[in-house]
Amino acid sequence: MFCAFFTVCFSYLLVNVLFNNAEYNYKKLGLSFYIIASVYLLAFLYSRLTKKEDFLTRRYKSILIAFLCMMFVAQISFGLFLRFKPDFDIEAVYQGAIEWVQTGTFANYYDYYYHFPNNLGAMTFLHFFFSIASLFGFEDYFLVV
Incomplete structure (x- = not known):
């Protein structure tokens, strides 16, 4: 059937x-x-x-x-x-997570996240995986995603 x-x-x-x-x-x-x-x-x-x-x-x-x-x-x-250069919202999430891993803050994107706080979750999600990758010495974060 x-x-x-x-x-x-x-x-x-x-x-x-x-x-x-x-x-x-x-x-x-x-x-x-x-x-x-x-x-x-x-x-x-x-x-x-x-x-x-x-x-x-x-x-x-x-x-x-x-x-x-x-x-x-x-x-x-x-x-x-399929690698690409992120733009607009994806760029803020991706580059913000990278900056957060490398410097401990995402100060360059404070204004963006002030206006669009809904993307903080996505950036935190990427930050988690990027932090783990950085512990193992990865610097190509696009490969991690």
């Missing part, structure tokens, strides 16, 4: 993304091909992995550790690739 409900909901979503999408100008034929190819690839992998279930069960911990290490490297790599 759940599978049928999921199939109907997912199919409805897929059809709307492909044919009723006014926001993006995707090539419908190419997108359909990639979706179908991905589904077939996942089904093929599933059929192959079910035959190796005993092996995978015995080696579960080592496979999990290897996968987590690969995902960690991928996440850090993409995070570095």
